[in-house]
Amino acid sequence: MQAALEPFRQAHRAMNGYEVADSLKPIAPRHDPGRLYTFYRASNAHQVESEIRYALKYSKSSGLTRNESSAWTEVLVSYWKAIGEILAIEEATNQGRLCDGQWTAVYDAWKEVTNNLIKHYSNGNLPAWTIVCLYVAGTYLRTFAIKADEQLAKAKGGVTFNSGFQDDVVDSMAKNEKLEDAARQLNRMFSLCIGDRNPIMESRKWGTYYMANLQFKTYFKLKAIGLSKNVVRSINASDLPPLENFPKSHQVTFKYYTGVLAFLQEDYAQAETHLTEAWRLCHKDATKNQELILTYLIPCRLVARHTVPTSALLAHFPHLQQLFSPLVTCIKRGDLSGFDNALIACEDEFVKRRIYLTLERTRDIALRNLLRKVFIAGGYEPLKEGQTDADRIRRTRIPVAEFAAAFRIGMSGEGTGQVLEDDEVECMIANMIYKGLLKGYISRERSMVVLNKKGAFPGTGV
Amino acid sequence: MSASAQGSSTTTKAVVSDAKNGDEAKEQKPAAQLEEDDEFEDFPMEDWTEEDTQLPGGNTHLWEESWDDDDTSEDFSVQLKEELKKVGKA
Numbered sequence: 001m002q003a004a005l006e007p008f009r010q011a012h013r014a015m016n017g018y019e020v021a022d023s024l025k026p027i028a029p030r031h032d033p034g035r036l037y038t039f040y041r042a043s044n045a046h047q048v049e050s051e052i053r054y055a056l057k058y059s060k061s062s063g064l065t066r067n068e069s070s071a072w073t074e075v076l077v078s079y080w081k082a083i084g085e086i087l088a089i090e091e092a093t094n095q096g097r098l099c100d101g102q103w104t105a106v107y108d109a110w111k112e113v114t115n116n117l118i119k120h121y122s123n124g125n126l127p128a129w130t131i132v133c134l135y136v137a138g139t140y141l142r143t144f145a146i147k148a149d150e151q152l153a154k155a156k157g158g159v160t161f162n163s164g165f166q167d168d169v170v171d172s173m174a175k176n177e178k179l180e181d182a183a184r185q186l187n188r189m190f191s192l193c194i195g196d197r198n199p200i201m202e203s204r205k206w207g208t209y210y211m212a213n214l215q216f217k218t219y220f221k222l223k224a225i226g227l228s229k230n231v232v233r234s235i236n237a238s239d240l241p242p243l244e245n246f247p248k249s250h251q252v253t254f255k256y257y258t259g260v261l262a263f264l265q266e267d268y269a270q271a272e273t274h275l276t277e278a279w280r281l282c283h284k285d286a287t288k289n290q291e292l293i294l295t296y297l298i299p300c301r302l303v304a305r306h307t308v309p310t311s312a313l314l315a316h317f318p319h320l321q322q323l324f325s326p327l328v329t330c331i332k333r334g335d336l337s338g339f340d341n342a343l344i345a346c347e348d349e350f351v352k353r354r355i356y357l358t359l360e361r362t363r364d365i366a367l368r369n370l371l372r373k374v375f376i377a378g379g380y381e382p383l384k385e386g387q388t389d390a391d392r393i394r395r396t397r398i399p400v401a402e403f404a405a406a407f408r409i410g411m412s413g414e415g416t417g418q419v420l421e422d423d424e425v426e427c428m429i430a431n432m433i434y435k436g437l438l439k440g441y442i443s444r445e446r447s448m449v450v451l452n453k454k455g456a457f458p459g460t461g462v
Numbered sequence: 463m464s465a466s467a468q469g470s471s472t473t474t475k476a477v478v479s480d481a482k483n484g485d486e487a488k489e490q491k492p493a494a495q496l497e498e499d500d501e502f503e504d505f506p507m508e509d510w511t512e513e514d515t516q517l518p519g520g521n522t523h524l525w526e527e528s529w530d531d532d533d534t535s536e537d538f539s540v541q542l543k544e545e546l547k548k549v550g551k552a
Contacts, residue, residue: 018508139504217501247509256502283514288503307525316517332530353500369529376531377539405545409538460529 001051004042005076007035009056012130013063021132024079026086026110026140040083052076071125075116075133082109100155103148107178110144113137114185121204122192131193131207138189138214145182146221149175176222183218183227190215190231194238205240209250216257228261252281256293263296264354268304275300291317298324299358306365306459308332323349331362334370336410339363367428368437370410372457374402394462396451400425400442403449422447 011019028035043051053073056064064072085106092098114137120126121134153175193207212231219227243251259274275297282290294309294317301307308328314321326342329335343350343359350356378395404425411420420428429449432438439452456462 221501248515249505249508249510252505253502281515283505283507283510284516285514286503286505289505292500292502301525302528305525306528308528310523310526313524331528334529365528372529373538374542377542379539401549402542402546405542405549408545409541460527 001042001048001055004039005052005055008072008076015129017129017132020130021136024075024113024133024136026082036083036087040080040087043080045081048080049073049077052080067125068127071116071120075113075120075126078109078112078116082106082113085109098151100151103144103151104178107141107144107148107182110137110141111181111185114141114189118185118188118192128196128198128202128204128206131204134189134193134204134207135210138186138211141182141185142179142214142218145178148178152177179218179222183215183222183224186211186215186218190234194234194240200241206246208235208238208240209243209246209254213250213253213257216253220257225261225264228257232258232261248281248283252278252283252289255281256289259293259300260296263300263358266358268300268358271296272300272304287317291320294320295323295353295355299355299362302331302362302365303358306368322346327359327362331366332369334366334368334373334406334410336363336366336370336407337412339366364432364435364437367410368432368457368460370406371403371429371432371438372460372462374398374406375451375456375462378402393453394456396440396453396456398449398451400429400447400449403429 008020008023011023022029026036028037053070056069056072056076085102089098089102089106092102117126117134117137121128121131126133190208190211193204193211196204198204212235215231216228219225243254255274255278259271259278262268262271262274275293279290279293279297282293294313298309298320301309308331309320309324311325314325314328323346326345327339330338330342340363343356343363347356350359375394375398378398380392381395383389383392400422404420404422407420407425407428426442426444429438429442433440433442436458439456439458440450442449
């Protein structure tokens with residue numbers, strides 16, 4: 001046991017929080033694939049506690065106080081037991097004999113590790129510089145909970161397949177039992193961090209954003225997104241150091257989730273700020289995360305700023321290109337039926353990502369661009385005497401019939417075959433005026449649209 | 463969330479016939495896969511520098527205006543005139 005605990009002791013002596021946490025991971029490091037096995041084999045259920053206690057207490061230059069030493073003993077003993085469960089699963093999986101409830105056993109054992117850590121951080125036995133251990137505990141608690149729920153669902157699925165409706169209801173309610181439990185533990189860990197009153201240099205407050213991010217991930221998975229707002233509220237009401245003082249990974253993940261939350265509440269200005277920040281700080285090799293940020297930032301910018309991603313940007317992300325590039329092309333062209341088809345083509349994925357409704361709203365921009373093209377095609381008023389080219393102004397009185405014709409062009413193509421009455425065209429133009437995308441008024445007696453001479457289409461240069 | 467978890471939630475709705483259950487479970491599969499890569503991934507490292515955030519193409523030219531004036535506006539006015547003519551005849 002002395003030897004098996006050496007990585008932990010070394011890390012602790014060096015006061016390296018990350019390495020201490022590494023020695024508490026439920027997976028073996030790449031340079032030492034047999035670590036879990038060696039550690040577990042170093043003792044047995046009867047002697048593990050006394051052996052670990054002895055190893056920590058009497059090792060040379062351990063530098064542990066009595067309280068800290070017994071706190072780590074408790075943590076490491078529960079860790080040893082959890083490793084036992086994990087090795088059992090590994091073995092069972094290799095032999096193809098995985099039993100029902102085995103992941104639940106891992107979850108429960110790991111929860112014990114987590115609880116011990118919470119207990120000893122909260123009573124001050126464990127120093128805040130080892131707080132990364134809590135990250136490891138929380139991260140894997142969530143992972144194991146998901147695995148356990150999957151296994152439970154699979155086991156139940158087999159039984160309830162032909163049974164009555166009643167059972168099914170119960171089944172679906174209990175579907176995320178362990179993950180919901182994990183969410184409660186994560187909330188405890190979050191409170192443990194954010195509520196720490198120690199001086200900031202030795203405070204658990206530095207773990208707050210990590211825990212908040214784990215909670216976001218969990219709530220999104222549980223489809224209980226609304227609960228994330230409580231986390232944001234607590235953070236806003238706290239006296240945490242500024243976010244930019246935290247590690248980038250904490251910052252980016254937090255900005256991403258608060259951005260998505262604002263997006264879902266249709267606060268696009270706020271969402272854009274957060275997501276742009278996440279984008280700016282994201283590690284350049286984290287392509288998947290960049291892609292996720294853009295998945296929300298693109299619709300966000302479309303609605304809030306009427307700007308589209310360049311083809312150069314989309315070229316870096318083939319999947320996003322496939323999703324957004326047809327929409328973007330149609331928006332630019334003012335191709336309404338093309339837009340509708342592009343939206344339908346990826347409807348499932350848009351809905352799944354919760355961006356469908358926002359994208360639907362960007363049809364207005366395609367429409368604006370179509371109307372704008374009519375305006376541009378209308379050319380200029382003839383020059384009066386003494387005027388030069390610089391003075392020329394665009395024709396601002398445009399018959400409704402021209403817009404109606406443009407609609408027919410924009411709506412042509414397969415699938416639609418929609419013909420609009422002039423009244424409907426007027427109605428759509430009135431809507432565009434109401435939304436501020438077009439400035440002017442409709443003269444009904446003359447069937448004319450009279451556009452504002454100074455900026456008929458605000459923000460588009462004409 | 464695994465495909466099986468998704469499948470079991472659909473079977474709760476469709477208890478009418480086994481055949482139908484089977485079909486629905488199949489249809490659910492791509493959606494379930496979609497959900498799996500839905501999650502923001504853990505970064506392999508905790509912190510990094512400003513240099514590590516730069517995109518290969520730099521952070522400029524990411525966005526552009528939503529309209530395109532170079533886009534064959536000549537063609538459009540021709541198209542528009544023809545469309546107007548059609549109505550005139552009718």
